[in-house]
Amino acid sequence: MGFFDITSKIIKSIAYPSEMVPSIDDHEDDGEHHFDPVTEHESAKLGMWLFLATELLLFGGLFAAYAIYRAKYPEMFMEGSKSLDVVLGTVNTVILIFSSLTVAVAVKAIQENKIKLVKLMLWITIICAAIFAVNKYFEYTYKFSKGIFPGTDIFYSIYFASTAVHMLHVFIGMAVLGVILRKVYKGKYSKDNFTAIEIGGLYWHLVDLIWIYLFPLLYLVG
Amino acid sequence: MDNHGSYKSLINIWILLMFLTVITVWVAQFDFGALNVPIALIIASIKGGVVALHFMHLKHEDGLTWVFASYPLFLLFLLIAFTATDMFSRVLN
Numbered sequence: 001m002g003f004f005d006i007t008s009k010i011i012k013s014i015a016y017p018s019e020m021v022p023s024i025d026d027h028e029d030d031g032e033h034h035f036d037p038v039t040e041h042e043s044a045k046l047g048m049w050l051f052l053a054t055e056l057l058l059f060g061g062l063f064a065a066y067a068i069y070r071a072k073y074p075e076m077f078m079e080g081s082k083s084l085d086v087v088l089g090t091v092n093t094v095i096l097i098f099s100s101l102t103v104a105v106a107v108k109a110i111q112e113n114k115i116k117l118v119k120l121m122l123w124i125t126i127i128c129a130a131i132f133a134v135n136k137y138f139e140y141t142y143k144f145s146k147g148i149f150p151g152t153d154i155f156y157s158i159y160f161a162s163t164a165v166h167m168l169h170v171f172i173g174m175a176v177l178g179v180i181l182r183k184v185y186k187g188k189y190s191k192d193n194f195t196a197i198e199i200g201g202l203y204w205h206l207v208d209l210i211w212i213y214l215f216p217l218l219y220l221v222g
Numbered sequence: 223m224d225n226h227g228s229y230k231s232l233i234n235i236w237i238l239l240m241f242l243t244v245i246t247v248w249v250a251q252f253d254f255g256a257l258n259v260p261i262a263l264i265i266a267s268i269k270g271g272v273v274a275l276h277f278m279h280l281k282h283e284d285g286l287t288w289v290f291a292s293y294p295l296f297l298l299f300l301l302i303a304f305t306a307t308d309m310f311s312r313v314l315n
Contacts, residue, residue: 054294071306094240209273216266
């Protein structure tokens, strides 16, 4: 592989990340496939689990900060936690768990070639993510209007840092699922080729999983 | 290719998660003192386990995937435990 090939591959991987996911029935680029389709599918999934491990440790730093400062300043965390909007937090939890269900249904549906159902489920997932983002926007602006900022105290530093990093993941998840949805419309996936949908789904479930922990730790334990 | 459960079982899992969310919020109004955080973490971990096992299909994955899925939990434990032992054994704070 020459310099030009490598450069164009890197640019392609940035512009079309999902195309870099090995597809099961893609014979366009000969010489790139060293494994049989099932092995490729399994390796792509394993690679995603490895990536999710690094994601968990990214949040791990924030969880460690939470554990230490909560133990040091319990009253501050009690006070801070009480000031958060439990109703909005609960609504967002319900939305995110529902979007996890729709992604799981999409992964199931593509294995039965139910393309219409896949499209519907991915649309619902992306809309749920957008509603989550809008709720977070209102939550943040309300806090700002009351003069609460990331630097107000350690509780709010951790609250804003962890929810903002999580929010970033929601946006990335929306982008990934959006690219996948576009390719579903182009008819790129079928029951023999759904690796991208499955590992995109794994990413989305992680976003849900992180929120399952953030919600009680920040909003409820007070 | 592996086939995971039916639509009905996915919806049942979702109903279970909704039920656990209700418990999460309901249990938060009681004050168990020092047990508040452990109780919240146990319920969250049950929910997280359900999501990982059923929505992420961990239930149907092989041993290697289980290793990949569980070793970061061990690393997370090390990260928090060693930071805590450092922070709480300092003479000057």
